[in-house]
Amino acid sequence: MSSQKQSQTLSKAVSLEHCNFSEFYDELIDKNGKPRPHGAPLMDYLSQLSEEELKNAQDAAELVVKEMGITFTVYGEGSSIDRAWPIDIIPRIIPNKEWQRVEEGLKQRVKALNMFIDDLYHDQKIIKDGVFPKALLDKSVNFRKQCVGVSPPNGIWAHICGSDLVRDSDGTIYVLEDNLRVPSGVSYMLENRSVLKRVFPDMFEKMDILPVNDYPSQLFDMLSSLSPRPQDKPEVVVLTPGIYNSAYFEHCYLAQEMGCELVEGRDLTVEKDDCVYMKTIKGLRRVDVIYRRIDDMFLDPEAFNPDSMLGVPGLMRAWSKGKVTLINAPGAGVADDKVVYTYVPDMIRYYLDEEIKLPNVETYRCYEPEDFKYVEANIDKLVIKPANESGGYGLLIGPKSTKKQQQETLAQIKADPRNWIAQPTLNLSTVPTIDGSTIEGRHVMWIFALSSFHQVLTPMLQREASLGLPLLKVPSWSIHHKAVVVKILGLWIRRD
Numbered sequence: 026m027s028s029q030k031q032s033q034t035l036s037k038a039v040s041l042e043h044c045n046f047s048e049f050y051d052e053l054i055d056k057n058g059k060p061r062p063h064g065a066p067l068m069d070y071l072s073q074l075s076e077e078e079l080k081n082a083q084d085a086a087e088l089v090v091k092e093m094g095i096t097f098t099v100y101g102e103g104s105s106i107d108r109a110w111p112i113d114i115i116p117r118i119i120p121n122k123e124w125q126r127v128e129e130g131l132k133q134r135v136k137a138l139n140m141f142i143d144d145l146y147h148d149q150k151i152i153k154d155g156v157f158p159k160a161l162l163d164k165s166v167n168f169r170k171q172c173v174g175v176s177p178p179n180g181i182w183a184h185i186c187g188s189d190l191v192r193d194s195d196g197t198i199y200v201l202e203d204n205l206r207v208p209s210g211v212s213y214m215l216e217n218r219s220v221l222k223r224v225f226p227d228m229f230e231k232m233d234i235l236p237v238n239d240y241p242s243q244l245f246d247m248l249s250s251l252s253p254r255p256q257d258k259p260e261v262v263v264l265t266p267g268i269y270n271s272a273y274f275e276h277c278y279l280a281q282e283m284g285c286e287l288v289e290g291r292d293l294t295v296e297k298d299d300c301v302y303m304k305t306i307k308g309l310r311r312v313d314v315i316y317r318r319i320d321d322m323f324l325d326p327e328a329f330n331p332d333s334m335l336g337v338p339g340l341m342r343a344w345s346k347g348k349v350t351l352i353n354a355p356g357a358g359v360a361d362d363k364v365v366y367t368y369v370p371d372m373i374r375y376y377l378d379e380e381i382k383l384p385n386v387e388t389y390r391c392y393e394p395e396d397f398k399y400v401e402a403n404i405d406k407l408v409i410k411p412a413n414e415s416g417g418y419g420l421l422i423g424p425k426s427t428k429k430q431q432q433e434t435l436a437q438i439k440a441d442p443r444n445w446i447a448q449p450t451l452n453l454s455t456v457p458t459i460d461g462s463t464i465e466g467r468h469v470m471w472i473f474a475l476s477s478f479h480q481v482l483t484p485m486l487q488r489e490a491s492l493g494l495p496l497l498k499v500p501s502w503s504i505h506h507k508a509v510v511v512k513i514l515g516l517w518i519r520r521d
Contacts, residue, residue, distance in 0.1 A: 050194050050454040051466060052117045063120040066232050070225075071115070083459050086114050086224045095216050095274060110213055114224055117456045117469065121235070127190070127198060130383030133373060135186050138203060138360050140376040142182040145359055146172050156375045157368055164443045165359055166413050167206075169321060171328050172356035175345045178251045182357040185244075190383070194452035199386045202366055206358040207318055212275035215240060215282075241282035244316075248283075251350045252313040259313035262286045262303060264293070266319050266335045276318050290319070295339030301349045314350045315340075321355050363412040363446045364390060391438050391445035400438070400447045404431045407447040409438070424450060 046054050053064035060068040074082070087109070095110040119127075144151050145168070151157045162168055187208030189201040218237055222229055245261065252259035263285055265276040280287035286303065293312065294302050302309035317324065323333040328341035343349045359365070367388045370381045389396040389407070400407060409421040421434045438445045455466035 046466070048194070049452055049466065049468070050192060050196050052119070052192070052454055052456045052469070054457065064118050067116065067118055067228070070228050070231065079459070079464075082224050083114050086112050086220050089220045089223055090216075093216065093220075095213070095220075110216070112217060112220060113458050114221060115457050115459060115464070116221065118232075118234075124235075127383065130200075130381075131188055133377065133379065133382050134188065134200065134203070134369065135183065137369065137372040137376050138186070138205065139181050139183055141372045142205075142357055142360050143176075143180045144376075146175065146182075146356060151372070151375055154375070156371050161364060161443065162359075165362060165365075167321075167356075167358035167362060169356040169359070171341055171345075172354070175354075175356075177354045178253075178350060182354040183360070184247065184251070184352045184354075191386070191451060192454035194454075196454075198383060199451075200369075200383050201386055202363065203361065203369075205353065205361040207320060207353070209272040209275055209318070211240060212278040216278070241279060244279070245283040245285070248314045248316055248350075248352060251352065253347050253350060254311075254313055256313075260286075260303070260311060261314045261316065262288045262293075262312055264288055264290070264315050264317040264319055264337075266323070270318070272318065279316070285316075290334070290336045293337045293340075295337060295343050299339070299343050299346050299348050301337070301340065301343050312349060314352065316352045321358060324351075324355060363388075363410055364392075364443065365412075367446065386448050386451065389447040391447060392442040396447075397438065397442060401435060404435065404447075406449070408450055409434050409445060409447050412444045412446060422450070 046056050046058055053061060053068065055061055071079070090112055091109050141151065141157075145162065149159075149162075152159045152162065183205040185208055187204040187210065189204070190198055191201050192198050215237060248261045249259050252261075261283070263276055263280040263283075265273060265287060267273070267289055270276070277287055279285075286292075288303060292304055293315075294304060294309070296302055296309070301312040301315070303312050319335055322329045324336040325338060325340040325342075326333045326336055327338050329336070340349075340351075341355065344351050344355065366385065367390055369385060373379055373381050389400050391397045391400055400409070403423075404421075405423045405426070407423045409423065411419040414420075419437075421430060423431070426434075453468035456469050457464045458467040460467075
C-alpha cells in the first residue's frame, strides 16, 4: 500500500496531511490535493477555521446530540445499552447531477425488486421462464408461504428500502446490498442535518443544499395514501417492539414528527370483523395503516412464531383481507437475500427490458461449481458472506483471516452452498473526517431511503466503513463488532 500522501493546508493549525488522496478516491479532494468543484465552498469555509475552532465545533455537535437524546443501542454491553449517536461535522457533498443519476438507478432497482416479490407470491413467471432458479426460492428462509396470493396496494411490497452504496477507487458507484425488511436510520440523517445547522448556521447560508426536513411529511403522505378506507384522515400508527430495540429512538422520532401514535403489539387488537383496532381510554379506534418496525416472524403469533409477545394475534388475517395496510409488507424480505441480490440485473432485464443503471459489486455464487472453485482458490483475497445474516455475523474477511478460519468457512460453504456468496474487497472512497484535533480520510458507504411508487424521497446518511471490511452491515444501527468504529457523516446534495 503506497504511503504517498498529498496535503492541502486548511489553516495554520488544521491541514489534510493525514489524508491519502493518491491511492483512494476522495469525495471532496482530488488526487492532486485540490478541492473538487462541488466541495470547494466547504473547503474554503473550513480553511478559515483554526484547530481550536474546529475542535470546539465538533464538541458542540456532540453536546447537542446528547442534549437532544439521539441514541442507538449496542447489544451485549450489560445495562449500558444506549449510546450517544457518533457524529462528524464535515459533511460529504455530491453534485446534483450525480445525485440525479443515482436517483434514476435506485428507482429502477426498487421497481424491479417489487415486481420480483409480487411475481414470487403469485404466478412465479420469472421461475417458469428460467431466469431465476426455483431451487433458490425453495431454500429461501425469508419466503413466507402465508403471503402467497396476497395483493398489497399497487402491487408494492417494499414501500421503504434502504440501499447501501459504495464508490470504488475508480469513481464507480456500486450497490452493495438492498435492505427490504425493516430498514432503519433515516431519523439520524434528519437529526444530523439539524445538529449541523446549529453548529454551522452561516455555512448553510453560503451553500445551496437540497433540504431533507420534509421527509416525515412525505412519509406520512405515502402511508396515508395506502389506507384501505377512503377518508381524509386515516389512522396511521408506528408499531415498535419496545424500548429495548436498537432503533427505538427512531420509532419515537418518526411517530412524533408524523403526528402518529407509537404503539406496541399489546396496544392493538383484531376483532371479529378482521379489522385492527387501537386500545384507547375512550375505547377502540380502528387503525388503517401500520408502519411496522417488527420482523415478520414476530408480527403475528397465529401466523408465525407462536411464542411472540411483540406482535398482534390475527394481524396477518386482517392484512390478507385488505382491512389494514402493513408497511413494509410481510414477505418482502424474500428479496433481502445476498444470493437473490446477484440476480437483480437479470430482474431488471426481465421485468423492465432495461440494463442496470447502478451496478452490483462483482459477486460469486458459491452454489455454482465454477464460482465455488474460484472462491476456494482465492478465499484469502475475498470477503465471504452468508446470504441471510446481517451485522457481520458469519463474515470472513479473507486478507485478515487465518488458514484455520478459511478452512472452517469453506466447510460451512460445502455444507450449505446456497447460503454463501463471495465478493472482492473494495478500495472504498474516503471523505475528510475529524479525528481528535486532526482531519483524516475515512472510508465511507452511503445508505439511501426509497419509498412507495418507486420515488426516491431523500438520501439518508453515510457512515464510516473500515478498509478491508467493505461489506460489514450494522443492522438497526447496533454495533456487534467492537473493532469497527462507526461514525455518521452528513450527506448534502448541492442544487447546482
